[in-house]
Every structure is written in structure tokens, then in C-alpha cells.
Amino acid sequence: MFARKFLSDISQASLLQCIVFLTVMSIFFTFNSPVFITQVNIVNILTASAVIGLMGVGATFVIACGSIDLSTAATMALSSVVCAWTAQNLHLSGLAPICIATVAGGLCGLVTGLLINLTRAPSFIITLGMLSINRALAFILTGGIPIYGLEERITSIADATLCGLSFPAAVMLAGMLVGYLLLSRTKFGAHTLLLGDNPGASEAMGLRVARLRLGIFSLAGCFSGLAGFIFMARTNSGDPSAGMNYELVAITAVVLGGANLFGGRATIPGTLAGVLCLGVLQNGLNLMAISTFYQTLFVGLVLVLASFLRRLGPHQ
Amino acid sequence: MSELKLQSVKKSFGVTTVLQGVTTSFSSGTVTAIVGDNGAGKSTLCKTIAGVYHPDSGKISLDDLSLTHLSPHETREAGIEMIYQDLALAKQHDVVSNLYFGREKTRWPGWLDRKTMSAQSRVVLEQMGIKLPSLRTPIGLLSGGQQQAVAIARALLFSPTVLIMDEPTAALAAREIEHILDLIKKLKERGLIVILISHRLNDVFAVSDRIIALRSGSIVADNLVQETSMQDVVAQIMIA
Amino acid sequence: MYADFNPKQNELCVLKRMPKLSLLSLVLFVALVALFGICTSSDAAEKYIFILPSLGNPYWQTVKQGIEDGGKEFGIKLTVLSANSDQAKEEHLNLCQSAISQSPSIIVLCTTTTAVALQCLREAQKQNIKVAVLDAIISVEEARKSGINLEFSVGTNNVLVGEKAAQFVADRSSLVAPKILILEGMVGNINSTSRVSGFRQELAKELPKANIVNSVSAEWDRLRALNITADTLTRTPDLNVVFAANDMMALGAVEAIRAAGKTNQILVVGVDGVPDARKAILAGRMTASVAQLPYLIGKRSVELAKQSVLGRCSGKNENTPLLTLTKSVLESNSDPLLKYVR
Numbered sequence: 001m002f003a004r005k006f007l008s009d010i011s012q013a014s015l016l017q018c019i020v021f022l023t024v025m026s027i028f029f030t031f032n033s034p035v036f037i038t039q040v041n042i043v044n045i046l047t048a049s050a051v052i053g054l055m056g057v058g059a060t061f062v063i064a065c066g067s068i069d070l071s072t073a074a075t076m077a078l079s080s081v082v083c084a085w086t087a088q089n090l091h092l093s094g095l096a097p098i099c100i101a102t103v104a105g106g107l108c109g110l111v112t113g114l115l116i117n118l119t120r121a122p123s124f125i126i127t128l129g130m131l132s133i134n135r136a137l138a139f140i141l142t143g144g145i146p147i148y149g150l151e152e153r154i155t156s157i158a159d160a161t162l163c164g165l166s167f168p169a170a171v172m173l174a175g176m177l178v179g180y181l182l183l184s185r186t187k188f189g190a191h192t193l194l195l196g197d198n199p200g201a202s203e204a205m206g207l208r209v210a211r212l213r214l215g216i217f218s219l220a221g222c223f224s225g226l227a228g229f230i231f232m233a234r235t236n237s238g239d240p241s242a243g244m245n246y247e248l249v250a251i252t253a254v255v256l257g258g259a260n261l262f263g264g265r266a267t268i269p270g271t272l273a274g275v276l277c278l279g280v281l282q283n284g285l286n287l288m289a290i291s292t293f294y295q296t297l298f299v300g301l302v303l304v305l306a307s308f309l310r311r312l313g314p315h316q
Numbered sequence: 317m318s319e320l321k322l323q324s325v326k327k328s329f330g331v332t333t334v335l336q337g338v339t340t341s342f343s344s345g346t347v348t349a350i351v352g353d354n355g356a357g358k359s360t361l362c363k364t365i366a367g368v369y370h371p372d373s374g375k376i377s378l379d380d381l382s383l384t385h386l387s388p389h390e391t392r393e394a395g396i397e398m399i400y401q402d403l404a405l406a407k408q409h410d411v412v413s414n415l416y417f418g419r420e421k422t423r424w425p426g427w428l429d430r431k432t433m434s435a436q437s438r439v440v441l442e443q444m445g446i447k448l449p450s451l452r453t454p455i456g457l458l459s460g461g462q463q464q465a466v467a468i469a470r471a472l473l474f475s476p477t478v479l480i481m482d483e484p485t486a487a488l489a490a491r492e493i494e495h496i497l498d499l500i501k502k503l504k505e506r507g508l509i510v511i512l513i514s515h516r517l518n519d520v521f522a523v524s525d526r527i528i529a530l531r532s533g534s535i536v537a538d539n540l541v542q543e544t545s546m547q548d549v550v551a552q553i554m555i556a
Numbered sequence: 557m558y559a560d561f562n563p564k565q566n567e568l569c570v571l572k573r574m575p576k577l578s579l580l581s582l583v584l585f586v587a588l589v590a591l592f593g594i595c596t597s598s599d600a601a602e603k604y605i606f607i608l609p610s611l612g613n614p615y616w617q618t619v620k621q622g623i624e625d626g627g628k629e630f631g632i633k634l635t636v637l638s639a640n641s642d643q644a645k646e647e648h649l650n651l652c653q654s655a656i657s658q659s660p661s662i663i664v665l666c667t668t669t670t671a672v673a674l675q676c677l678r679e680a681q682k683q684n685i686k687v688a689v690l691d692a693i694i695s696v697e698e699a700r701k702s703g704i705n706l707e708f709s710v711g712t713n714n715v716l717v718g719e720k721a722a723q724f725v726a727d728r729s730s731l732v733a734p735k736i737l738i739l740e741g742m743v744g745n746i747n748s749t750s751r752v753s754g755f756r757q758e759l760a761k762e763l764p765k766a767n768i769v770n771s772v773s774a775e776w777d778r779l780r781a782l783n784i785t786a787d788t789l790t791r792t793p794d795l796n797v798v799f800a801a802n803d804m805m806a807l808g809a810v811e812a813i814r815a816a817g818k819t820n821q822i823l824v825v826g827v828d829g830v831p832d833a834r835k836a837i838l839a840g841r842m843t844a845s846v847a848q849l850p851y852l853i854g855k856r857s858v859e860l861a862k863q864s865v866l867g868r869c870s871g872k873n874e875n876t877p878l879l880t881l882t883k884s885v886l887e888s889n890s891d892p893l894l895k896y897v898r
Contacts, residue, residue, distance in 0.1 A: 033791065041790045048783040145614050148807070148832035149839065159815070185427045187420050194406050194417060201404035204368060205418040206389030235778045236811050237832065241612055243779065264408040286787035292743055292773035 015258045017309040018273040021302075022280060029284035036287060039164065046169035049279035051076070051234075051243065053172040053272070054227035055250040057179035058109075058220030060271045063254050064183065065216050066196035066263025067123035071112060072224045073246035074134035077239065079104040079228030081138045084147040084154075084238025093153035098229050105225020106218050108134055113217030117210045131247070138240035147238035158233030168230045175223060180268035182219070192216055196263025253278055256306050277302065317344045318379050318477050320365070320509055325374035327357075327364055327533075334360045336533040337374065342478070347500060347510040349520040352530035353553055358513045359401070361530070362480045365511075366398040367391035378477065389418070397471035398480040403463055407456030411448060412437045414455050415470045440469055444499065461492035468499060478509040485519050497523050517546050529553055603661040604634035604861055606690070607651055607676075609668050611638045614830045615850050618898045619666075619690070622854020629855070630862050635660075645672050652676035661865045662686040662707065664857050666693055670746060677704045686864055690857045693746065696871045707864035710857045710874045712848045714747050718754025720846050720878050721825050725797055726762035728823055728843070734763065734796035737788050738771035739781050739805040748773075748801045751827055755799055769795065774805045781808030789816050797823045803833035803845055810841045829881050829897055837883055844882045852876050852896040 029036040055072045062069040083101035086092065092100070108130065116126045162170040183189035191212050195202045203209055231242050255261055256277055257270025281302060285295045324337040334357045342348050350358050363369050365376060367388040376383040381394055405414050412430070415437050423429040437451055446465040448458065455463060464484060471479055481500075485493045500523045503510055514520050520527060527544060529537040529552040537544075537552040606623050608616050620636050627634045637655060639647040648667045655663055656679055663680050666689060667673045673694060677687045681704055689699075692711030699706045725734070738755065741748030752771065759766050769792050774781035781800060789795055789812065798813075800806035806826025813822050819841060826833050829847025836842040853876050863869040879885070879893045886894075 035790050038790070041787075044786050044790055048786065051779060139612060144612055144617055146832055149835045187422055187426070187428065190413065190420050190428060191418070194409065194413070197406035197408045198404065200402075201400075201406060201417070204366075204388055204398070204400060204404045206387065206392045207418050208389065231779055234782060234811060235808055237778065237807070239778060244775075244777065260408065264406065282783070283787050286770065286772065286784055287791045289770040289772075289788075289791075291771070292740065295772065296743070 015267060015270040015273060018257055018270060018277060018306065021306060021309065022273055022277050025277070025280050025284065029280065029287065033284065033287040036284060041283065041287075043164070043166055043169060045276070045279045045283045046172065047166045047234075048283065049275050050168035050172040050230050051227045052246060052249050052253060052278065053275040054175050054223050054230065055246060056253045056271045056275050057175050057268065058223035059247075059250045059254045060179065060257075060259060060266050060268055061183065061189075061192055061216050062123070062220050063251070063259050063261060064189075064196050064263060064266035065192045065213065066199060067116070067213070067216075068127065068251070068261075069112070069123065069217070069220055070127040070247050071108070071130035071134055072220065072227075072250055073243040074131045074138070075105050075108040075221055075224040076228040076231060076246065077242040078108060078134040078138040078141075079225035080232040080242055081141050081147065081238040081240050083225075083229055084150060084232050085141065087154045088147060088150060091151075094157060097154050097232075098157070098226070101229035101232070102222050102225040105228060106222040109218040109221020109224070110214065112221070113214040116217070117213060135240070142238065142240050144240065146240065148236065150232070150236055150238070155233045155236055158230070168234060171226065171230060175226065176268055176272050179223075179271075183266070183268055188212075188215060193264055193266070196260075196266075198264075249278065252303065256303065277306075318509060319343050320478055321375075321377050322365070323375040323377075325361075325364060325371045325376060327360055327369060327371050334533050335364065335371070338530075338533070338535060339374075340528065340535060340538065342509045342511060344477075344507045344509055345504055346525045347504050347512060347523050348526045348528060349512045349514060349524040350528050350530055351514065351517070351520060351549060351553060356530040356553075357533040358530055359482055360533075362398060362482055362511065362513060365391075365478075366396060366480060368398075392418070392474075395475075395477035396480070397474075397476040397478065399467050399471050399482060399484060401482040401486065403467040405455050405463060405467060408454050410454060411441075411451045411458075411466055414466055415440070415473055417470060419474065436473075437469075440473055444469055444472070460487050461489065461495070464488060464492070464496065468496070472503070476508065478511070479503060480511045480513075482513045483515065484512070485514060485516055493519065517549060520549075521546060603865065604632055604664070604858075605655045605658065605660045605662070606634060606636045606664045606857070607648070607655060608636060608638040608666055608690075609648065610641050612641060614832075615828050615848075618850040619854040621898060622851040622856075623858055624854075625851075626855040626858030630858055632858060632862055634858065634861075645669055648672050649676060652679070656680050656683055656685065659683065660685060662688060662861050664688045664690050664861055666690040666711075668693075668745060668747065670694060674699075674702050674704065677706070678702070681705070688857070688861060688864060691853060692873075692875070696873050700871075706871060707869055708857075708860045708872045708874060710860055710876065711853050712876050712878055714750035715754035715757075716875070717827055717846050717848065717878060718751040718756070719758040720880060721751075721799055721827065721844075722755045722758035722762060724825060724844055724846070724880050725759070725799065725823060729763070729796060731796060732763070733765035733767055735792055735794060736766055736768045736797040736799060737785065737792075737795055737809075738768060739784065739798065739800040739809060740771060740773040741776045741801040741805070743773050743775075745776075748776075751801045774800075774808065776802060776804055778804050778808040781805035782812045785809040785812035786815065789813070789818070795822055798825070800824070800826045802826060803828045803830045806842060806845065807832055807836060810836055814841065829879070831898075834881060834886060834897070837881060838886055840883060844880055847879045847881050847897055849876055849879060849893060849896045851898045852893075855896075 035041050079101040082104040083097050086100055087097040112127060112130050116123050158167045160167045191207050232238050253274035254271050257274030259266035320342040322338055322340050324339050325335055326337050327335040352358050364371055367386045370385060383391055412433050416433050421429040421433050448462055484496055524541050526540050528535055611617055623636055637651050639651055649672055663685055665676055680687050686707050688707040689709045690711055692709055692713050696706045696709050738752060740752050770788050772784055774784050798809045800809055803826035806824050809824055813819055823843045825843055826845040829845045833845045860869055885891055
């Protein structure tokens, strides 16, 4: 049953195209770079995709419910700063910093959700506001200077490896799994998608919309916070200017994975495929030492091409 | 036998009074049609019963249970189902998701129980004589009549006491209308309280037992179908 | 909610809430105006205005500190304006407009794009305001070609920065043909372009056989720099040198190299000498950073501005010195220029 549901999820037309696309790109890069298909490089791709991937899981939920969250990257930066600051000053180690970053992100998400419920304004506006506020708080907290040179014990957990995977890659895959189970297998996920499909009907059918939205944004915040920890651990710094414009990359990945930008349809396997599409592209172009001008061009081309493929799909 | 009672229910939006003290009651096994011109307050009345709006004053009750301040979630729990004019369906979702909209079945430790939901959906649709190409198709790809049928099936899935239908025949073809009217007659036999809003007097006269005419938020006529005629009803609606 | 489908009702709801809402916004407005009044209550006779691209970066913060300390030292009342982001070109123009409208004696300007700078300088000059540039974004000669008479242009030429980095690499590298990764800044950014072209030119002279394996933009972003370095290390495990157009990206590269277990095997050279980079250099993670002494630039610009207003300065390019920070330089702490490193 479980496997069948998963198979039916990934056999959705748009997602299938994303996977085909990913395969074609991988074959292309394999022929153009001898190191592309090596364990080290695959782990590299997954590691490099971790921050965007985790933010993407949160963004999937938000997009699924018909909203948009522009504050994810700012939340990530704020969480990384809060985490770096507290861990450094309170001498924390192990799992505690991870929890702090996740909770800090979750709180940001909770506030966003509360504001949307309170004002009934479009999420676009509120999260745009939260983007500035969170970014500003991160700058104020640090005085604009990154917290650098974290003590070894804070970041050491990020150097751990699990079954051949790096810590960031493992956390991302675990986050994807949790996201998948929540979105596709629970009432919470089902309601999220229904809310995005028809908000009016959701009210009429007795979904507790305000509470649901609060949950969705808090969850997205937690994932951003977790991404903040990974960012912090990998770059060894709590950086208030971390991840400028990453929110757009995360949204791109989600949409690339077949989600409807206006809500109602989104899957986590799709988001994973979308994130990997971008990750593989970036990695492959780096391996081929292609100039930045062309890299930007290729990312644009992939997006446009993916949209074309979707139009050709049988479902539309 | 159940009874749905309304006592001087008032509702206004800003400066516009939409319902000016409606008092009436509905009982099991009858189909009551509510007719009236645009803006007479039909939809508002029904949405107030369903908990979408709350009355400014007055009381609504189903037997001993007060419905006055309940949310749509709670009125559904209490056995009141409404079929909205736009059907309130999630168009990108499949039939099963829509049938269980907001009432999904779960199994330990909280996973959705799709297997049971699909099986039960199949049974219910079969009982009602509704034929659909597949339970997995997104509802937006079905015909208007099929969508209507799903909305009705959803309303009946949890054996409600009261069923409110807002213009169930407005967007349908003649053959499909026939089907819906048959269905309404069956529901009456099952002892439901059926409230029907419709512009189409032909349909109203075909299935109703009682006709309430509403004008500017007040009841202007309340007759059994045998005691009135189409001309009378038209006159009640139109003339002040 | 279904109620939302009734437009009439919504309008009415808003109307009903109107008095409360407008009262609230009025109170807020008054409070804001009052706040503004307090913030700008210093007297309006400001004569010196300095415009910086942003403060979201330690470099600009240090320039600002230099300017402010300079103001105190030379007894000048000055205002420092800055935009939110280096990239906000339009915001820079708006800042410039508001500076001109205060008719100061002199405007000392720095923006990250030349076009914006020229536009701004031209308008200020029309209003008979003396103009000068900071951080050497335009030389006096270049400005003259566009019909602008700069009082001075102070800062470090970014081409020189790149050259200095290349010289350092040539001195340190024992190889004739080292493999080099260049991390560029935001595409089209003038500082990044000058630093990289200076580096490439000098490298071609000093180490003509050097092999630049990749030169891509990491958009000044630490994590992007980290990922690119990791990818490059996969392809070229025997990489010898990383040159990053700023310290942020160099620090990203440092983490990728550490993760690959190659600390001390690869020369990492950054630009700016920000505190984080100095920490990393002292800890032996990073090799060097070509410091531009932003504090000195800020302070010197105030001194020159004062002379200009007194009419004792005209059309002078001043290159502030550069300092290559390495572990030994930082540890010996003997270089006189170090006192300007903040």
C-alpha cells in the first residue's frame, strides 16, 4: 500500500518529466566529466543541495496551501545567527544548536502565520514584510558582522557521516522523508492541499483554516531554521546576509517539481527532483568549468524547458 | 422524527438587512422549497443554518440542539449538510478526496486510510447509482452533472439529518436534472429534512411538499404544494 | 470563507471598520513624524555629505567608522548616508537626490556602479556642489571625460588589488604552473571585474604557465563559494590556489577545503581583510587577504574633503596603500599600516 502510493505519487506526469530531465542531464554530464558519477561527487551534489532542499520542503507546504513564503531565506539567516550566538555564548554542543535553530525558525513561521490570520492579507505581502523584518533582526543582532570561527564542538556534528552520506545530505533526505509522510499520508497534509485547491470550500467543509495555516507556516519556519543550522555549520559562521535570494531558488525547485504555484497540487518527491535538477545542473557546469554567464543562462533554459515539457504532458 | 426550527432569525450585512426575523420549522420526510427573487435572502438563510453566517439575533435549533452559534465544522458534526451552488469541490483532487473533504479516515498512528476510503466511496456511489469513469480522476475533469453527483454523495456519506441544496439543478442538462430529482425523492423517503433552493419552478413543483416564498428577507407565503399553483407562487415572489 | 464571495458584504465590513482603522493609522503617522523629528533635530547646516552603497558589509562599516573618526579629528560635522544593499542602484540615485536637495558644500560619493555615480555627480555639479569620489570608483581623468570635475578620488584601485594578490601567489607558489580557481563576485560588479582582471593580468606576467581551471561567480555568497570550491576539488583534486574577489567567498572556500581535508595544501587568497578573514589567517586556515584599509580610506576622505571645501585641493587621485595580511604579518604586528586594519 505504502509503496503503491509512493509509486503513484512519482508517476504523476509533471514529476515524471522532472525525473526524465534529471536523467538526461546526468547522462550528459557523465559523458562530459569523468568524475560526475562518483560517490564523492554525488555526495557533493546532495550536500550542496541541502540548504535549498530543506527550505524547499517548507516551501512545498506553503505553496500547496495556496500561499507563498518569501521570508524563508531571511528566516534561515536569522536562525543561523541566533543559533551561532546562543551556542557560542552558552557553550552548547551536540543536538542543542540544531534544536535552537529549528525552534527559532519555527517561531518566525508562527509569527508569519499569526500575522496572515490576523490581517487576512495575502501571504505575499506579509512574508515580504517578514523578509525585511527577519533580515533586519539578523543584522541588528550581529551589528552586521558575521559571527565567525565557531567553536569546534558546535559544528563538529556537521562533519559526521551517516551511511556514506554527509551530515547535511542526510538531514536533507530525512527532512524530505518527514515532509513526504506529512504531506501525502496525514490529515494535515491532505487538508493543506485541499485548502490550496479551494479555500472557500475548505471553510465551508469545516476545515479549521486559521489553525491549519498556522501549522503550515510554523512547519515551513522549522525547515528554514534547520536549513539555517546547516548553513551555519557548513560555512562556520552565523551570517546575517546568508542566502540572499535563496527563497526564490527554493520556490523555483518546488515549481520545477510539478507543484501548482497557485496551490492544491504539490509533492515532496517532486520538490526533491526539482532541487536535484538545480543541484546537478550547478555541479555539472562547475565540473565542466563553464563561465558564470552561461550558467545563469542554463538555469533559465531549464526552467523554460521544464514548463514546455509540462504543457506536453497528458494530464493537462 | 426530527425538527429544524428557526425563531425570528435576523441577519444584516453592514446597513443592508438581509433576513428580517424569519420564523419557521422543517420536519423529517418533507422536501421544502424556498423560492424568491434574487436578493430575497434564500442563500443567506441556508448559509445561516449551515453555520457559514451567524444570525444577529434569533435562534436556530435541531431538536434539542442549538445551532445558533455553531461553525460549519460543528453543524456538519450535528448532521446538517449543505450543497453549495458552486459545489465547494476541490477541482484538482480526486473523487475520494472530495467525498471525504474534511472528514478523512485515519488509521494508527494517524496515516490516511485511503484503502478504506476508496472502498467505501465505491459502495456509496454504487448505492446512489452514480457512475464515474474513475475514482482517481481530478474532479475538474468530470462533467457538471458528475460533479453535482459527487457533491450530493459527499453530503449523504455520513447520513445527515438535514440536507440543504442551493440551486442543485441550475447548471445541468435536462437528463441530469431528471436524475437529481429522482434522488431528492429517494432522500425524502429515507426521512431526511430536505431544503431546496431553486429558481426553476418546474423542478420545485415536481419534488416539493411545501413551498416557502421569501421576499426582502421575510416569509410572504408558506403553502403545501397541493394548496397552491405556479401562478400563485410567481405572484407571491413578484408583487409587493 | 464563503462570506468572502459576497463582495457587497466585504465592502460594507471595511466601511464599518473605517473610522477605527483611520484613527489607528493617524496615530501611527503622528508617532512616526514625531520620531522623525527627534532623529533629524540636529541643525540643518550640514556641509559634508558622504554616500556609501550599504552598511550590510563589514567593509562599509569600517569606512563609515573612518569617516566618523575623521570628522571628530578634523572638527567637521558630517552626514553619512547609505542604501540597504550594494545592488540597489536606484536607491543610490534616490540617496543622491536627497543629498543634493540639502545643498551641502561637498558630496563624497561611492556607488557600486559607475553609471549611477556619473549621473549623480553630474546633477550635483549642476547645483554647484563640489563632488568627490571614495573607494576610487572613478579616476579624476575618467570623470573629466564625462565633463565632471572631481575634487579628488581617494581609495584603492581594484586592479591594483588583483595585481597584488597575483604577486603574492607568484611569491608563495613553488610551482611554475599552479592550478588556480577564481571566485568572482556578482556578475557585472565593477569591483569584482577589476580585481579579477588585475589578478589575471599580473598572473600572466609573473606565472605565464599558470592554469586557471575555473573562474566563476559565487555572487559574493559564502555558501555558493563553498559549493563551487567543493565541485572544483572533485574535478581537480590537485588544485593549488584559490583567489576570491572578497573575503566572504574566500572563507567559503576555506570550509570546502577543510571538509576535503586539504587545509594548508591550497593557497587561499581573499580581498578586504575583514575581521573574520584575519581570524582565519591567524588560525592557519586561510593564507592571505589583500587588505584595502577601509578605515584609512574613510579617514583620508574626510581630510581631503576639508581641504577641498577650503579650496586647497583640486583633481587629485590618491591611492591609499594596500597591505597583504598573512599570518606572519599579523603575528609580528610591526607593520605601521596595521593600525588602520579594523
